[in-house]
Amino acid sequence: MRHFLKYTLSALLVILTFSTLVSLAFGWVWGLGLLALFMTAVAARDTWHMMTLKRWLQQQMGSGYQPGGTWNQVFSQLYRLEKHGEQTQQKLREALERFQHAGAALPSGVVVIDTADRIRWCNPSAEKHLCIQLNQDRGQSLTYLIRQPEFGAYLKAPPSELPLLLRRVRGNDLSLSIQVVPYSAEERMLVSHDITQVERDELVRQDFVANVSHELRTPLTVVGGFIETLLEGKPLDEGTQRRVLLTMQAQTQRMQRLVEELLTLSRLESQLYSTPDDLVPVNVLMQQLVQMGRQLSQGQHDVQSVFTDADSVLGSESELLSAFGNLVTNAVRYTPPGGQIHLNWRRERGDGIFSVQDSGIGIPPEHLPRLTERFYRVDRARSRETGGTGLGLAIVKQIAIHHDSKLEICSEPGKGSTFSFRIPAHRIVPK
Numbered sequence: 001m002r003h004f005l006k007y008t009l010s011a012l013l014v015i016l017t018f019s020t021l022v023s024l025a026f027g028w029v030w031g032l033g034l035l036a037l038f039m040t041a042v043a044a045r046d047t048w049h050m051m052t053l054k055r056w057l058q059q060q061m062g063s064g065y066q067p068g069g070t071w072n073q074v075f076s077q078l079y080r081l082e083k084h085g086e087q088t089q090q091k092l093r094e095a096l097e098r099f100q101h102a103g104a105a106l107p108s109g110v111v112v113i114d115t116a117d118r119i120r121w122c123n124p125s126a127e128k129h130l131c132i133q134l135n136q137d138r139g140q141s142l143t144y145l146i147r148q149p150e151f152g153a154y155l156k157a158p159p160s161e162l163p164l165l166l167r168r169v170r171g172n173d174l175s176l177s178i179q180v181v182p183y184s185a186e187e188r189m190l191v192s193h194d195i196t197q198v199e200r201d202e203l204v205r206q207d208f209v210a211n212v213s214h215e216l217r218t219p220l221t222v223v224g225g226f227i228e229t230l231l232e233g234k235p236l237d238e239g240t241q242r243r244v245l246l247t248m249q250a251q252t253q254r255m256q257r258l259v260e261e262l263l264t265l266s267r268l269e270s271q272l273y274s275t276p277d278d279l280v281p282v283n284v285l286m287q288q289l290v291q292m293g294r295q296l297s298q299g300q301h302d303v304q305s306v307f308t309d310a311d312s313v314l315g316s317e318s319e320l321l322s323a324f325g326n327l328v329t330n331a332v333r334y335t336p337p338g339g340q341i342h343l344n345w346r347r348e349r350g351d352g353i354f355s356v357q358d359s360g361i362g363i364p365p366e367h368l369p370r371l372t373e374r375f376y377r378v379d380r381a382r383s384r385e386t387g388g389t390g391l392g393l394a395i396v397k398q399i400a401i402h403h404d405s406k407l408e409i410c411s412e413p414g415k416g417s418t419f420s421f422r423i424p425a426h427r428i429v430p431k
Protein backbone atom coordinates (compact mmCIF):
# COMPACT_ATOMS: atom_id res chain seq x y z
CA MET A 1 0.00 0.00 0.00
CA ARG A 2 2.87 2.31 0.93
CA HIS A 3 4.51 1.44 -2.36
CA PHE A 4 1.28 2.26 -4.20
CA LEU A 5 1.01 5.76 -2.53
CA LYS A 6 4.66 6.49 -3.20
CA TYR A 7 4.26 5.63 -6.87
CA THR A 8 1.09 7.76 -7.29
CA LEU A 9 2.53 10.77 -5.45
CA SER A 10 5.79 10.72 -7.37
CA ALA A 11 3.87 10.51 -10.70
CA LEU A 12 1.76 13.52 -9.63
CA LEU A 13 4.88 15.40 -8.54
CA VAL A 14 6.54 14.80 -11.90
CA ILE A 15 3.43 16.05 -13.77
CA LEU A 16 3.09 19.15 -11.52
CA THR A 17 6.80 20.00 -11.76
CA PHE A 18 6.77 19.63 -15.51
CA SER A 19 3.59 21.77 -15.83
CA THR A 20 5.09 24.46 -13.53
CA LEU A 21 8.27 24.53 -15.56
CA VAL A 22 6.24 24.93 -18.79
CA SER A 23 4.14 27.73 -17.09
CA LEU A 24 7.31 29.59 -16.10
CA ALA A 25 8.84 29.20 -19.55
CA PHE A 26 5.80 29.80 -21.83
CA GLY A 27 3.08 31.28 -19.60
CA TRP A 28 0.33 29.76 -17.39
CA VAL A 29 -2.02 29.00 -20.31
CA TRP A 30 0.53 26.53 -21.71
CA GLY A 31 1.25 25.20 -18.28
CA LEU A 32 -2.42 24.59 -17.45
CA GLY A 33 -3.05 23.18 -20.92
CA LEU A 34 -0.27 20.69 -20.48
CA LEU A 35 -1.55 19.75 -17.01
CA ALA A 36 -5.04 19.20 -18.44
CA LEU A 37 -3.53 17.05 -21.21
CA PHE A 38 -1.64 14.95 -18.68
CA MET A 39 -4.73 14.53 -16.51
CA THR A 40 -6.86 13.51 -19.50
CA ALA A 41 -4.19 10.97 -20.50
CA VAL A 42 -4.13 9.57 -16.92
CA ALA A 43 -7.95 9.45 -16.82
CA ALA A 44 -8.03 7.72 -20.23
CA ARG A 45 -5.45 5.19 -19.11
CA ASP A 46 -7.34 4.48 -15.85
CA THR A 47 -10.60 4.03 -17.74
CA TRP A 48 -8.90 1.59 -20.08
CA HIS A 49 -7.46 -0.41 -17.17
CA MET A 50 -10.79 -0.29 -15.40
CA MET A 51 -12.48 -1.84 -18.43
CA THR A 52 -9.79 -4.48 -18.71
CA LEU A 53 -10.13 -5.29 -14.99
CA LYS A 54 -13.90 -5.65 -15.39
CA ARG A 55 -13.45 -7.95 -18.34
CA TRP A 56 -10.79 -9.91 -16.46
CA LEU A 57 -12.98 -10.39 -13.44
CA GLN A 58 -15.88 -11.43 -15.64
CA GLN A 59 -13.88 -13.97 -17.55
CA GLN A 60 -11.59 -14.97 -14.64
CA MET A 61 -8.81 -14.64 -17.12
CA GLY A 62 -6.01 -15.25 -14.62
CA SER A 63 -2.65 -13.50 -14.54
CA GLY A 64 -1.25 -12.72 -17.97
CA TYR A 65 -2.21 -9.05 -18.01
CA GLN A 66 0.52 -6.62 -16.79
CA PRO A 67 -0.53 -3.01 -17.34
CA GLY A 68 2.48 -1.50 -15.57
CA GLY A 69 2.65 1.26 -12.93
CA THR A 70 0.33 1.25 -9.91
CA TRP A 71 -2.19 -0.88 -11.76
CA ASN A 72 0.37 -3.63 -11.89
CA GLN A 73 0.11 -3.97 -8.10
CA VAL A 74 -3.67 -3.91 -8.11
CA PHE A 75 -3.75 -6.61 -10.77
CA SER A 76 -1.08 -8.75 -9.14
CA GLN A 77 -2.89 -8.57 -5.78
CA LEU A 78 -6.15 -9.50 -7.40
CA TYR A 79 -4.36 -12.32 -9.13
CA ARG A 80 -2.88 -13.49 -5.81
CA LEU A 81 -6.35 -13.34 -4.26
CA GLU A 82 -7.78 -15.39 -7.06
CA LYS A 83 -4.90 -17.88 -6.83
CA HIS A 84 -5.45 -18.21 -3.07
CA GLY A 85 -9.18 -18.76 -3.67
CA GLU A 86 -8.37 -21.45 -6.24
CA GLN A 87 -5.97 -23.18 -3.83
CA THR A 88 -8.57 -23.11 -1.04
CA GLN A 89 -11.15 -24.54 -3.43
CA GLN A 90 -8.72 -27.26 -4.51
CA LYS A 91 -8.03 -28.16 -0.87
CA LEU A 92 -11.77 -28.33 -0.17
CA ARG A 93 -12.29 -30.46 -3.28
CA GLU A 94 -9.52 -32.84 -2.14
CA ALA A 95 -10.95 -33.03 1.41
CA LEU A 96 -14.39 -33.79 -0.03
CA GLU A 97 -12.95 -36.48 -2.30
CA ARG A 98 -11.07 -38.00 0.64
CA PHE A 99 -14.27 -38.04 2.67
CA GLN A 100 -16.19 -39.63 -0.20
CA HIS A 101 -13.51 -42.30 -0.71
CA ALA A 102 -13.46 -43.07 3.03
CA GLY A 103 -17.27 -43.21 3.08
CA ALA A 104 -17.28 -45.56 0.08
CA ALA A 105 -14.68 -47.85 1.69
CA LEU A 106 -16.52 -48.04 5.05
CA PRO A 107 -17.92 -51.52 5.63
CA SER A 108 -20.64 -49.93 7.75
CA GLY A 109 -23.55 -48.20 6.09
CA VAL A 110 -24.02 -44.48 6.75
CA VAL A 111 -27.18 -42.54 5.83
CA VAL A 112 -27.59 -38.82 6.58
CA ILE A 113 -31.26 -38.01 7.13
CA ASP A 114 -33.06 -34.72 7.83
CA THR A 115 -35.63 -34.00 10.54
CA ALA A 116 -38.38 -35.56 8.39
CA ASP A 117 -36.24 -38.75 7.94
CA ARG A 118 -35.57 -37.89 4.29
CA ILE A 119 -32.35 -39.21 2.78
CA ARG A 120 -29.74 -36.52 2.14
CA TRP A 121 -26.72 -38.71 1.52
CA CYS A 122 -25.61 -42.30 1.97
CA ASN A 123 -22.54 -44.40 1.24
CA PRO A 124 -22.43 -47.54 -0.98
CA SER A 125 -22.55 -49.91 2.03
CA ALA A 126 -25.82 -48.30 3.14
CA GLU A 127 -27.15 -48.67 -0.42
CA LYS A 128 -26.36 -52.39 -0.21
CA HIS A 129 -27.65 -52.90 3.35
CA LEU A 130 -30.91 -51.01 2.92
CA CYS A 131 -31.48 -51.70 -0.80
CA ILE A 132 -31.59 -48.01 -1.69
CA GLN A 133 -30.12 -46.05 -4.59
CA LEU A 134 -28.92 -42.59 -3.71
CA ASN A 135 -29.52 -41.22 -7.22
CA GLN A 136 -33.16 -42.24 -7.17
CA ASP A 137 -33.99 -42.15 -3.48
CA ARG A 138 -32.38 -38.87 -2.41
CA GLY A 139 -35.09 -36.81 -0.68
CA GLN A 140 -37.24 -39.90 -0.11
CA SER A 141 -38.34 -40.69 3.45
CA LEU A 142 -36.50 -43.70 4.91
CA THR A 143 -39.63 -44.86 6.73
CA TYR A 144 -41.43 -44.89 3.37
CA LEU A 145 -38.72 -47.13 1.89
CA ILE A 146 -38.27 -49.39 4.94
CA ARG A 147 -41.74 -50.32 6.04
CA GLN A 148 -41.00 -52.49 9.07
CA PRO A 149 -43.03 -50.91 11.94
CA GLU A 150 -40.21 -51.42 14.46
CA PHE A 151 -37.93 -49.32 12.25
CA GLY A 152 -40.41 -46.41 12.14
CA ALA A 153 -40.84 -46.64 15.92
CA TYR A 154 -37.05 -46.67 16.43
CA LEU A 155 -36.58 -43.51 14.35
CA LYS A 156 -39.37 -41.74 16.26
CA ALA A 157 -38.13 -42.74 19.72
CA PRO A 158 -35.47 -40.68 21.54
CA PRO A 159 -31.92 -41.70 20.55
CA SER A 160 -30.81 -44.86 22.30
CA GLU A 161 -27.49 -46.58 22.83
CA LEU A 162 -29.20 -49.89 22.08
CA PRO A 163 -29.11 -50.82 18.39
CA LEU A 164 -32.15 -52.10 16.52
CA LEU A 165 -31.93 -55.53 14.91
CA LEU A 166 -33.47 -55.59 11.43
CA ARG A 167 -33.78 -58.68 9.25
CA ARG A 168 -34.77 -58.98 5.59
CA VAL A 169 -34.86 -55.26 4.84
CA ARG A 170 -36.70 -54.78 1.54
CA GLY A 171 -36.39 -58.49 0.72
CA ASN A 172 -32.60 -58.92 1.12
CA ASP A 173 -31.28 -61.73 3.29
CA LEU A 174 -29.08 -59.67 5.59
CA SER A 175 -29.32 -59.17 9.33
CA LEU A 176 -28.52 -55.59 10.27
CA SER A 177 -27.75 -53.78 13.48
CA ILE A 178 -29.05 -50.21 13.15
CA GLN A 179 -28.18 -47.20 15.27
CA VAL A 180 -29.18 -43.55 14.92
CA VAL A 181 -26.65 -40.89 15.87
CA PRO A 182 -27.93 -37.31 16.14
CA TYR A 183 -25.24 -34.75 15.38
CA SER A 184 -26.98 -31.47 14.49
CA ALA A 185 -30.38 -29.83 14.86
CA GLU A 186 -31.19 -30.56 11.20
CA GLU A 187 -29.54 -33.88 10.51
CA ARG A 188 -29.11 -37.34 12.00
CA MET A 189 -26.87 -40.15 10.94
CA LEU A 190 -28.12 -43.72 10.64
CA VAL A 191 -25.35 -46.33 10.89
CA SER A 192 -25.93 -49.94 9.81
CA HIS A 193 -23.69 -52.96 10.44
CA ASP A 194 -24.04 -56.27 8.62
CA ILE A 195 -24.22 -58.91 11.37
CA THR A 196 -25.37 -61.78 9.14
CA GLN A 197 -22.13 -63.73 9.63
CA VAL A 198 -22.10 -63.08 13.39
CA GLU A 199 -25.64 -64.47 13.62
CA ARG A 200 -24.70 -67.50 11.52
CA ASP A 201 -21.65 -68.16 13.72
CA GLU A 202 -23.81 -67.91 16.82
CA LEU A 203 -26.26 -70.42 15.31
CA VAL A 204 -23.38 -72.80 14.50
CA ARG A 205 -22.10 -72.41 18.06
CA GLN A 206 -25.52 -73.15 19.57
CA ASP A 207 -25.89 -76.12 17.23
CA PHE A 208 -22.46 -77.38 18.21
CA VAL A 209 -23.17 -77.16 21.95
CA ALA A 210 -26.52 -78.93 21.44
CA ASN A 211 -24.81 -81.69 19.39
CA VAL A 212 -22.00 -82.26 21.90
CA SER A 213 -24.50 -82.41 24.77
CA HIS A 214 -26.64 -84.84 22.82
CA GLU A 215 -23.65 -87.06 21.93
CA LEU A 216 -22.52 -87.19 25.56
CA ARG A 217 -25.96 -87.65 27.02
CA THR A 218 -26.56 -91.10 25.48
CA PRO A 219 -23.43 -92.87 26.82
CA LEU A 220 -23.78 -91.07 30.16
CA THR A 221 -27.39 -92.27 30.50
CA VAL A 222 -26.35 -95.84 29.69
CA VAL A 223 -23.43 -95.82 32.15
CA GLY A 224 -25.52 -94.04 34.81
CA GLY A 225 -28.30 -96.63 34.46
CA PHE A 226 -25.91 -99.54 34.91
CA ILE A 227 -24.27 -97.92 37.93
CA GLU A 228 -27.70 -97.56 39.55
CA THR A 229 -28.44 -101.23 38.89
CA LEU A 230 -25.12 -102.25 40.42
CA LEU A 231 -25.72 -99.97 43.44
CA GLU A 232 -29.07 -101.59 44.09
CA GLY A 233 -26.98 -104.64 44.93
CA LYS A 234 -29.21 -107.10 43.10
CA PRO A 235 -27.29 -110.29 42.42
CA LEU A 236 -26.30 -110.59 38.73
CA ASP A 237 -25.09 -113.75 37.15
CA GLU A 238 -21.56 -113.73 35.82
CA GLY A 239 -22.59 -113.45 32.17
CA THR A 240 -24.87 -110.44 32.76
CA GLN A 241 -22.28 -108.75 34.94
CA ARG A 242 -19.67 -109.13 32.20
CA ARG A 243 -22.09 -107.80 29.56
CA VAL A 244 -22.88 -104.78 31.75
CA LEU A 245 -19.21 -104.02 32.33
CA LEU A 246 -18.36 -104.43 28.62
CA THR A 247 -21.17 -102.03 27.64
CA MET A 248 -19.97 -99.52 30.22
CA GLN A 249 -16.45 -99.84 28.86
CA ALA A 250 -17.68 -99.32 25.26
CA GLN A 251 -19.65 -96.23 26.28
CA THR A 252 -16.78 -94.65 28.19
CA GLN A 253 -14.46 -95.35 25.24
CA ARG A 254 -17.00 -93.66 23.01
CA MET A 255 -17.02 -90.58 25.25
CA GLN A 256 -13.26 -90.58 25.33
CA ARG A 257 -13.07 -90.76 21.52
CA LEU A 258 -15.57 -87.95 21.22
CA VAL A 259 -13.64 -85.71 23.59
CA GLU A 260 -10.33 -86.53 21.87
CA GLU A 261 -11.76 -85.72 18.42
CA LEU A 262 -13.31 -82.51 19.74
CA LEU A 263 -9.92 -81.47 21.10
CA THR A 264 -8.22 -82.37 17.80
CA LEU A 265 -10.77 -80.32 15.87
CA SER A 266 -10.48 -77.36 18.20
CA ARG A 267 -6.66 -77.47 17.93
CA LEU A 268 -6.86 -77.66 14.12
CA GLU A 269 -9.32 -74.78 13.95
CA SER A 270 -7.25 -72.59 16.26
CA GLN A 271 -5.62 -69.73 14.38
CA LEU A 272 -2.58 -69.91 16.64
CA TYR A 273 -1.73 -73.36 15.31
CA SER A 274 0.50 -73.59 12.26
CA THR A 275 1.25 -76.73 10.27
CA PRO A 276 4.91 -77.75 10.02
CA ASP A 277 6.43 -78.27 6.55
CA ASP A 278 8.13 -81.62 7.14
CA LEU A 279 9.10 -83.89 4.29
CA VAL A 280 6.63 -86.79 4.56
CA PRO A 281 7.40 -89.78 2.28
CA VAL A 282 4.21 -91.12 0.70
CA ASN A 283 5.35 -94.77 0.69
CA VAL A 284 5.81 -94.73 4.48
CA LEU A 285 2.31 -93.27 4.90
CA MET A 286 0.81 -95.84 2.54
CA GLN A 287 2.38 -98.78 4.37
CA GLN A 288 1.03 -97.54 7.72
CA LEU A 289 -2.44 -96.94 6.26
CA VAL A 290 -2.74 -100.34 4.61
CA GLN A 291 -1.69 -101.98 7.85
CA MET A 292 -4.22 -99.91 9.77
CA GLY A 293 -7.01 -100.73 7.27
CA ARG A 294 -6.31 -104.48 7.47
CA GLN A 295 -6.24 -104.35 11.27
CA LEU A 296 -9.58 -102.52 11.43
CA SER A 297 -11.15 -104.82 8.86
CA GLN A 298 -10.04 -107.95 10.73
CA GLY A 299 -9.85 -109.81 7.44
CA GLN A 300 -13.41 -108.93 6.41
CA HIS A 301 -12.35 -106.79 3.42
CA ASP A 302 -9.84 -106.93 0.65
CA VAL A 303 -7.56 -103.98 1.50
CA GLN A 304 -5.02 -103.14 -1.23
CA SER A 305 -2.80 -100.19 -2.10
CA VAL A 306 -1.62 -98.93 -5.49
CA PHE A 307 1.16 -96.36 -5.80
CA THR A 308 4.02 -96.06 -8.21
CA ASP A 309 5.52 -92.64 -7.48
CA ALA A 310 7.55 -92.52 -4.31
CA ASP A 311 6.89 -88.80 -3.80
CA SER A 312 7.06 -86.86 -0.59
CA VAL A 313 4.61 -84.29 0.72
CA LEU A 314 5.52 -81.07 2.52
CA GLY A 315 3.34 -80.99 5.60
CA SER A 316 2.63 -82.53 8.96
CA GLU A 317 3.08 -86.31 9.09
CA SER A 318 0.72 -86.74 12.06
CA GLU A 319 -2.01 -84.63 10.43
CA LEU A 320 -1.76 -86.38 7.07
CA LEU A 321 -1.83 -89.75 8.80
CA SER A 322 -4.86 -88.66 10.82
CA ALA A 323 -6.73 -87.38 7.70
CA PHE A 324 -5.95 -90.38 5.48
CA GLY A 325 -6.57 -92.70 8.46
CA ASN A 326 -10.06 -91.24 8.90
CA LEU A 327 -10.84 -91.96 5.24
CA VAL A 328 -9.59 -95.54 5.59
CA THR A 329 -11.58 -96.03 8.83
CA ASN A 330 -14.76 -94.79 7.13
CA ALA A 331 -14.20 -97.09 4.17
CA VAL A 332 -13.97 -100.06 6.55
CA ARG A 333 -17.00 -98.86 8.56
CA TYR A 334 -19.30 -98.30 5.61
CA THR A 335 -18.31 -101.30 3.46
CA PRO A 336 -20.07 -104.57 4.21
CA PRO A 337 -17.85 -107.63 4.76
CA GLY A 338 -16.44 -109.08 1.54
CA GLY A 339 -16.06 -105.63 -0.06
CA GLN A 340 -12.92 -104.06 -1.55
CA ILE A 341 -10.98 -101.10 -0.27
CA HIS A 342 -8.28 -99.60 -2.50
CA LEU A 343 -5.77 -97.00 -1.35
CA ASN A 344 -4.19 -95.08 -4.19
CA TRP A 345 -1.53 -92.39 -4.67
CA ARG A 346 -1.18 -90.77 -8.10
CA ARG A 347 -0.04 -87.52 -9.72
CA GLU A 348 -2.34 -85.39 -11.87
CA ARG A 349 -1.04 -82.22 -13.54
CA GLY A 350 1.54 -81.86 -10.80
CA ASP A 351 -0.95 -82.35 -7.94
CA GLY A 352 -0.67 -85.39 -5.70
CA ILE A 353 -3.89 -87.30 -5.04
CA PHE A 354 -4.40 -89.73 -2.20
CA SER A 355 -7.69 -91.61 -2.60
CA VAL A 356 -9.60 -94.32 -0.80
CA GLN A 357 -12.07 -96.23 -2.95
CA ASP A 358 -14.54 -98.65 -1.43
CA SER A 359 -17.32 -100.89 -2.70
CA GLY A 360 -19.50 -99.97 0.27
CA ILE A 361 -23.00 -98.60 0.87
CA GLY A 362 -22.36 -95.29 -0.95
CA ILE A 363 -23.92 -91.92 -0.17
CA PRO A 364 -27.06 -90.36 -1.74
CA PRO A 365 -26.05 -87.20 -3.66
CA GLU A 366 -28.13 -84.79 -1.52
CA HIS A 367 -25.89 -85.54 1.49
CA LEU A 368 -22.56 -84.94 -0.25
CA PRO A 369 -22.33 -81.13 0.26
CA ARG A 370 -22.88 -81.44 4.04
CA LEU A 371 -20.68 -84.44 4.86
CA THR A 372 -17.79 -82.35 6.25
CA GLU A 373 -20.03 -80.46 8.72
CA ARG A 374 -19.42 -81.33 12.34
CA PHE A 375 -21.73 -84.16 13.52
CA TYR A 376 -23.35 -84.57 10.11
CA ARG A 377 -24.16 -88.19 9.37
CA VAL A 378 -26.19 -89.86 6.64
CA ASP A 379 -27.38 -92.58 8.97
CA ARG A 380 -26.94 -91.60 12.60
CA ALA A 381 -27.70 -95.06 13.99
CA ARG A 382 -25.27 -96.80 11.65
CA SER A 383 -22.52 -94.30 12.46
CA ARG A 384 -23.03 -94.89 16.22
CA GLU A 385 -23.13 -98.65 15.79
CA THR A 386 -19.75 -98.57 14.09
CA GLY A 387 -18.27 -96.24 16.68
CA GLY A 388 -18.47 -93.04 14.61
CA THR A 389 -18.59 -89.61 16.19
CA GLY A 390 -19.59 -87.58 13.13
CA LEU A 391 -16.40 -85.53 13.44
CA GLY A 392 -14.07 -87.53 11.19
CA LEU A 393 -14.66 -85.71 7.91
CA ALA A 394 -14.72 -82.31 9.67
CA ILE A 395 -11.19 -83.13 10.89
CA VAL A 396 -10.15 -84.23 7.36
CA LYS A 397 -11.45 -80.94 5.95
CA GLN A 398 -9.46 -78.87 8.46
CA ILE A 399 -6.28 -80.84 7.70
CA ALA A 400 -6.92 -80.32 3.97
CA ILE A 401 -7.17 -76.55 4.59
CA HIS A 402 -3.86 -76.65 6.49
CA HIS A 403 -2.23 -78.30 3.46
CA ASP A 404 -3.85 -76.01 0.84
CA SER A 405 -5.60 -79.17 -0.30
CA LYS A 406 -9.13 -80.21 -1.25
CA LEU A 407 -11.31 -83.13 -0.30
CA GLU A 408 -13.25 -84.46 -3.29
CA ILE A 409 -16.04 -87.03 -2.85
CA CYS A 410 -17.62 -89.25 -5.53
CA SER A 411 -20.23 -91.71 -4.44
CA GLU A 412 -23.10 -93.80 -5.70
CA PRO A 413 -25.56 -95.45 -3.29
CA GLY A 414 -25.17 -99.19 -3.31
CA LYS A 415 -21.98 -99.10 -5.39
CA GLY A 416 -19.39 -97.38 -3.23
CA SER A 417 -17.48 -94.17 -2.65
CA THR A 418 -14.15 -92.58 -3.51
CA PHE A 419 -12.73 -89.94 -1.16
CA SER A 420 -9.78 -88.07 -2.75
CA PHE A 421 -7.41 -85.74 -0.90
CA ARG A 422 -5.87 -83.49 -3.59
CA ILE A 423 -2.57 -81.86 -2.58
CA PRO A 424 -1.32 -78.99 -4.77
CA ALA A 425 1.92 -79.27 -6.77
CA HIS A 426 3.84 -76.80 -4.58
CA ARG A 427 3.59 -79.26 -1.67
CA ILE A 428 4.81 -82.26 -3.65
CA VAL A 429 8.48 -83.17 -3.74
CA PRO A 430 9.00 -85.79 -6.48
CA LYS A 431 11.65 -88.46 -5.94
Ligand code: ADP
Nearest residue numbers: 330331334377378379383388389390391392393
Ligand atom coordinates in the same frame (compact mmCIF):
# COMPACT_ATOMS: atom_id res chain seq x y z
P1 ADP B 1 -18.61 -90.73 11.32
O1 ADP B 1 -17.84 -90.74 12.57
O2 ADP B 1 -20.08 -90.78 11.53
O3 ADP B 1 -18.12 -91.71 10.32
P2 ADP B 1 -17.57 -88.77 9.50
O4 ADP B 1 -17.49 -87.31 9.63
O5 ADP B 1 -16.31 -89.52 9.31
O6 ADP B 1 -18.38 -89.27 10.74
O7 ADP B 1 -18.52 -89.09 8.28
C1 ADP B 1 -19.76 -88.41 8.18
C2 ADP B 1 -20.76 -89.32 7.49
O8 ADP B 1 -20.40 -89.52 6.13
C3 ADP B 1 -20.87 -90.70 8.07
O9 ADP B 1 -21.74 -90.73 9.18
C4 ADP B 1 -21.41 -91.49 6.90
O10 ADP B 1 -22.81 -91.33 6.85
C5 ADP B 1 -20.81 -90.79 5.72
N1 ADP B 1 -19.61 -91.50 5.19
C6 ADP B 1 -18.33 -91.18 5.40
N2 ADP B 1 -17.51 -92.02 4.74
C7 ADP B 1 -18.29 -92.88 4.07
C8 ADP B 1 -18.05 -93.98 3.19
N3 ADP B 1 -16.81 -94.37 2.85
N4 ADP B 1 -19.11 -94.63 2.67
C9 ADP B 1 -20.36 -94.26 2.99
N5 ADP B 1 -20.66 -93.22 3.82
C10 ADP B 1 -19.64 -92.55 4.34
